[in-house]
Amino acid sequence: xxxxxxxxxxxxxxxxxxxxxxxxxxxxxxxxxxxxxxxxxxxxxxxxxxxxxxxxxxxxxxxxxxxxxxxxxxxxxxxxxxxxxxxxxxxxxxxxxxxxxxxxxxxxxxxxxxxxxxxxxxxxxxxxxxxxxxxxxxxxxxxxxxxxxxxxxxxxxxxxxxxxxxxxxxxxxxxxxxxxxxxxxxxxxxxxxxxxxxxxxxxxxxxxxxxxxxxxxxxxxxxxxxxxxxxxxxxxxxxxxxxxxxxxxxxxxxxxxxxxxxxxxxxxxxxxxxxxxxxxxxxxxxxxxxxxxxxxxxxxxxxxxxxxxxxxxxxxxxxxxxxxxxxxxxxxxxxxxxxxxxxxxxxxxxxxxxxxxxxxxxxxxxxxxxxxxxxxxxxxxxxxxxxxxxxxxxxxxxxxxxxxxxxxxxxxxxxxxxxxxxxxxxxxxx
Amino acid sequence: xxxxxxxxxxxxxxxxxxxxxxxxxxxxxxxxxxxxxxxxxxxxxxxxxxxxxxxxxxxxxxxxxxxxxxxxxxxxxxxxxxxxxxxxxxxxxxxxxxxxxxxxxxxxxxxxxxxxxxxxxxxxxxxxxxxxxxxxxxxxxxxxxxxxxxxxxxxxxxxxxxxxxxxxxxxxxxxxxxxxxxxxxxxxxxxxxxxxxxxxxxxxxxxxxxxxxxxxxxxxxxxxxxxxxxxxxxxxxxxxxxxxxxxxxxxxxxxxxxxxxxxxxxxxxxxxxxxxxxxxxxxxxxxxxxxxxxxxxxxxxxxxxxxxxxxxxxx
Numbered sequence: 001x002x003x004x005x006x007x008x009x010x011x012x013x014x015x016x017x018x019x020x021x022x023x024x025x026x027x028x029x030x031x032x033x034x035x036x037x038x039x040x041x042x043x044x045x046x047x048x049x050x051x052x053x054x055x056x057x058x059x060x061x062x063x064x065x066x067x068x069x070x071x072x073x074x075x076x077x078x079x080x081x082x083x084x085x086x087x088x089x090x091x092x093x094x095x096x097x098x099x100x101x102x103x104x105x106x107x108x109x110x111x112x113x114x115x116x117x118x119x120x121x122x123x124x125x126x127x128x129x130x131x132x133x134x135x136x137x138x139x140x141x142x143x144x145x146x147x148x149x150x151x152x153x154x155x156x157x158x159x160x161x162x163x164x165x166x167x168x169x170x171x172x173x174x175x176x177x178x179x180x181x182x183x184x185x186x187x188x189x190x191x192x193x194x195x196x197x198x199x200x201x202x203x204x205x206x207x208x209x210x211x212x213x214x215x216x217x218x219x220x221x222x223x224x225x226x227x228x229x230x231x232x233x234x235x236x237x238x239x240x241x242x243x244x245x246x247x248x249x250x251x252x253x254x255x256x257x258x259x260x261x262x263x264x265x266x267x268x269x270x271x272x273x274x275x276x277x278x279x280x281x282x283x284x285x286x287x288x289x290x291x292x293x294x295x296x297x298x299x300x301x302x303x304x305x306x307x308x309x310x311x312x313x314x315x316x317x318x319x320x321x322x323x324x325x326x327x328x329x330x331x332x333x334x335x336x337x338x339x340x341x342x343x344x345x346x347x348x349x350x351x352x353x354x355x356x357x358x359x360x361x362x363x364x365x366x367x368x369x370x371x372x373x374x375x376x377x378x379x380x381x382x383x384x385x386x387x388x389x390x391x392x393x394x395x396x397x398x399x400x401x402x403x404x405x406x407x408x409x410x411x412x413x414x415x416x417x418x419x420x421x422x423x424x425x426x427x428x429x430x
Numbered sequence: 431x432x433x434x435x436x437x438x439x440x441x442x443x444x445x446x447x448x449x450x451x452x453x454x455x456x457x458x459x460x461x462x463x464x465x466x467x468x469x470x471x472x473x474x475x476x477x478x479x480x481x482x483x484x485x486x487x488x489x490x491x492x493x494x495x496x497x498x499x500x501x502x503x504x505x506x507x508x509x510x511x512x513x514x515x516x517x518x519x520x521x522x523x524x525x526x527x528x529x530x531x532x533x534x535x536x537x538x539x540x541x542x543x544x545x546x547x548x549x550x551x552x553x554x555x556x557x558x559x560x561x562x563x564x565x566x567x568x569x570x571x572x573x574x575x576x577x578x579x580x581x582x583x584x585x586x587x588x589x590x591x592x593x594x595x596x597x598x599x600x601x602x603x604x605x606x607x608x609x610x611x612x613x614x615x616x617x618x619x620x621x622x623x624x625x626x627x628x629x630x631x632x633x634x635x636x637x638x639x640x641x642x643x644x645x646x647x648x649x650x651x652x653x654x655x656x657x658x659x660x661x662x663x664x665x666x667x668x669x670x671x672x673x674x675x676x677x678x679x680x681x682x683x684x685x686x687x688x689x690x691x692x693x694x695x696x697x698x699x700x701x702x703x704x705x706x707x708x709x710x711x712x713x714x715x716x717x718x719x720x721x722x723x724x725x726x727x728x729x730x731x732x733x734x735x736x737x738x739x740x741x742x743x744x745x
Binding site for chain 1: 603694
């Protein structure tokens with residue numbers, strides 16, 4: 001009897017082991033089949049809220065026109081985006097199409113051979129007059145085009161509500177000195193001139209970049225992002241000294257790192273500050289949050305003016321799409337990318353606001369007043385520059401953190417600059 | 431019965447062989463039962479740990495096939511020694527270690543001792559204090575982010591209502607307060623667990639020892655100092671070791687509340703490791719951090735493991 005019980009126990013154990021092994025094999029098989037769908041394209045993007053809504057309308061239109069291809073939409077929070085993509089690639093189940101904004105990341109992904117070149121598609125797009133050679137050059141890495149443009153946005157814009165300007169009797173500044181006078185005037189009127197959502201980090205970086213471009217010019221900017229000049233160069237110091245002066249004069253709010261960009265946006269719309277530095281996406285956000293406010297009538301922007309003798313260059317955010325080399329549905333992905341980079345798709349978002357179409361066939365007439373002003377500004381600018389996203393990811397992270405430290409305590413200017421240079425030497429020299 | 435089986439097999443086994451077979455089966459059976467758990471443990475714990483040791487000797491982006499990795503020996507470890515951000519994260523971990531060990535343990539001990547007194551609603555109080563332990567660290571992080579909100583947060587509201595407005599601030603936006611604000615949130619979660627373990631320890635103290643001491647004229651503090659605390663050594667060691675391990679592993683609550691910011695003032699080793707391995711695509715360097723963290727935790731955990739596997743009676 002005892003032996004029988006023991007034998008049964010052994011059988012139970014053996015069956016358990018077998019069941020676990022079978023379960024693990026089945027799970028692996030299922031994971032593999034799930035990773036290889038047919039007629040389905042997965043797209044990963046970091047837009048949320050009203051931006052994601054507009055983008056989804058573009059995808060809906062695609063599914064309508066190409067009913068054989070289903071789109072799997074992967075909306076990933078911006079903070080986790082790159083980590084998510086890296087993990088997916090490492091696991092061998094990458095999304096087919098990835099949309100990102102930082103060109104430095106594109107260079108890194110191309111460098112490790114994970115991106116499919118789209119040269120043949122670009123020949124077609126340029127031939128159709130969708131994009132000029134300049135736009136093609138901007139996505140070129142090592143003589144190949146690895147991405148396609150989907151969204152553009154000006155970055156060095158100062159947003160305000162028109163009623164507030166009217167009430168104070170002030171006008172949009174056209175020159176650097178008019179701009180600094182305006183800040184002083186607002187302060188004298190008992191208003192908070194500027195607001196920054198420093199908690200998110202990137203607004204500090206955007207502020208720095210715009211002031212650098214407006215006070216030192218595009219050449220210094222280009223050299224800095226390539227580390228051809230040091231981070232403690234006098235030009236960079238001068239830029240931060242301008243911001244330091246504004247902080248010390250109390251132009252920015254007291255708690256600079258306590259709020260993120262979105263909270264800062266809400267605070268400005270509540271009248272807690274007059275001007276907010278931001279990209280064009282704030283146009284779409286305002287229309288979504290406050291539908292009664294008319295773009296260009298109730299709220300608008302002016303580009304931060306340049307210092308005398310400095311050429312005006314609009315620093316732009318350009319969102320691009322890439323197809324990953326190990327994507328499961330490359331041909332379908334190419335169809336989707338071609339559609340999204342075309343005028344029929346881009347006009348959908350352009351009509352909704354907070355978006356500038358990179359495609360030249362999208363006419364200015366489709367935009368609201370603010371976007372039209374922004375698009376005109378970008379077309380008028382001699383060069384469209386990438387933002388500081390051109391620098392390596394690790395350097396970008398260091399820059400964001402060091403600039404937060406500077407905003408928190410501008411007296412640490414020298415320490416911040418030296419820390420940045422030491423990080424740059426470590427990262428670029430590796 | 432046994433003889434019948436032997437006869438059915440057609441072979442006559444000598445008594446020696448018979449007992450030998452039984453002995454072997456006895457030896458094998460536990461291993462068969464352990465095998466499924468061991469398999470899972472090997473696959474998900476031992477194998478990745480060994481791999482981390484291996485990867486830490488390479489320069490690898492974590493995405494490309496491992497064949498493309500470049501062997502760099504111990505240079506990842508050498509770089510760590512001079513990496514100011516790693517040193518900063520390690521310093522923050524030391525602050526975590528001290529505060530996150532002291533606060534929950536002392537609070538847990540205090541509450542456990544209070545609940546030993548004759549309080550009517552002590553079970554309800556225990557449940558309330560233990561409740562946060564059931565909440566995930568990420569959720570707790572979000573809850574406390576609301577508490578610390580500079581405009582709508584409860585903390586600033588309380589300070590303002592007490593006419594202490596000058597103390598109100600953006601707690602998570604300032605480098606001098608952010609780290610402590612997170613540790614306090616983590617303390618809120620862990621105090622309940624410390625209290626429960628220490629409460630169980632208190633229950634295990636034989637009442638006759640206390641009665642004897644009382645009969646000898648010992649007051650409350652003397653009882654605490656000379657009887658309660660010495661007899662609580664074992665649960666205290668367990669709780670302290672657990673808190674030290676948790677403080678070194680701290681990641682999720684920091685990620686949920688500040689992501690290491692502002693300007694790395696709340697960064698910790700686990701977060702630094704994650705940043706290197708994933709966003710920065712430096713799997714080799716990240717693995718070197720993991721190996722160091724693993725070694726530190728192992729050194730601290732060994733006495734703890736030895737303690738909890740000890741079978742000798744305390745009294």
